Amino acid sequence: MAGTLYLVGTPIGNLGDLSPRALETLRSVDFIAAEDTRVTRKLMTHFDIRKPLVSYYEHNRVESAAVILPRLQAGESCALVSDAGMPAISDPGEDLVRLCAQEGIPVATVPGPCALVTALALSGLPTQRFTFEGFLSNSGKSRREHLASLKEERRTIVLYEAPHKLIRTLEDLLEVLGDRDIALCRELTKFHEEARRTTIAQALEYYQRERPRGEFVLVIRGAPANRTPRMSLEEALEVLDRFRRDGLPLKEASRLAAAETGHSKSNLYHAAVVRDRNA
Ligand code: SAM
Numbered sequence: 001m002a003g004t005l006y007l008v009g010t011p012i013g014n015l016g017d018l019s020p021r022a023l024e025t026l027r028s029v030d031f032i033a034a035e036d037t038r039v040t041r042k043l044m045t046h047f048d049i050r051k052p053l054v055s056y057y058e059h060n061r062v063e064s065a066a067v068i069l070p071r072l073q074a075g076e077s078c079a080l081v082s083d084a085g086m087p088a089i090s091d092p093g094e095d096l097v098r099l100c101a102q103e104g105i106p107v108a109t110v111p112g113p114c115a116l117v118t119a120l121a122l123s124g125l126p127t128q129r130f131t132f133e134g135f136l137s138n139s140g141k142s143r144r145e146h147l148a149s150l151k152e153e154r155r156t157i158v159l160y161e162a163p164h165k166l167i168r169t170l171e172d173l174l175e176v177l178g179d180r181d182i183a184l185c186r187e188l189t190k191f192h193e194e195a196r197r198t199t200i201a202q203a204l205e206y207y208q209r210e211r212p213r214g215e216f217v218l219v220i221r222g223a224p225a226n227r228t229p230r231m232s233l234e235e236a237l238e239v240l241d242r243f244r245r246d247g248l249p250l251k252e253a254s255r256l257a258a259a260e261t262g263h264s265k266s267n268l269y270h271a272a273v274v275r276d277r278n279a
Helices: 020-028 037-047 058-073 094-103 115-123 140-150 163-177 200-209 233-245 250-261 265-278
Strands: 005-008 031-034 053-055 078-081 107-110 130-135 156-161 181-186 194-199 216-220
Touching (some): 005 020, 005 094, 031 058, 053 058, 058 078, 115 194, 163 200, 163 216, 194 200, 233 265
Antiparallel strands (some): 156 216, 181 194
16 A cells, blocks of 8 residues: 655744644654755754655656655655745645645645745735735746736735845836835744835835845735726616616625626615615
């Protein structure tokens, strides 16, 4: 019977965040596949974990998978860990999970900290709907295309960024998205943890004076709803009446008419109430 691949989340800064189940898993598997064996060795030394390590990172993932998969198929169990946080999230791992799924090898999760979720929670920006965009590409064309695709994005946007690229990224964000609320979250779970809740223009001004330090997660407010009505209020009320004639209650009819006409739901609702009252 095949062994199991365990996706083990590790701390993004504070070693106290390694969960008891993560520790137990790292101590019980046959071997650990690590993105950076030096980083993982430090973690293992700290927690007195003695297990063989296999390197699995972006540039050796094909060769390394060719070693890991047969071992799993032969019944050994493996814990996959990245430098920090959840493996497979802006980290190698997604290929290994896909290959295991294809081969019928069980994959189990031992979730741990994840920088994007931690920053989002800390940001003070809307969290109900968000889009995680990972790192912006460095190369001109795909970077421009990626940024352009975010221009009309209404959901909160989450990006990862390294300190030495922060200023260029803020400049590009300002140019493409315009000035918006942003929370720059850095050193999460560490002594100097910070969420700078400001605007993109103010952040740019600040970091042009103060050198950015530590890894960043940028949480950016989505684009404002485009509320330019596409027709007059009178015409929009006719659309609402059409939905009402179909038997919908006023609230639902207002919601659908708002989506179709560009008027706000509450304006339509109140305009219909006032009109009906005066009829
Ligand atoms: N797999 C990781 C996770 O679950 O969050 C993400 C790995 S990705 C290669 C590394 C990026 O995550 C960093 O460049 C930074 O944007 C973000 N990050 C990781 N740890 C962080 C921390 N303690 N504070 C702020 N950002 C962090």
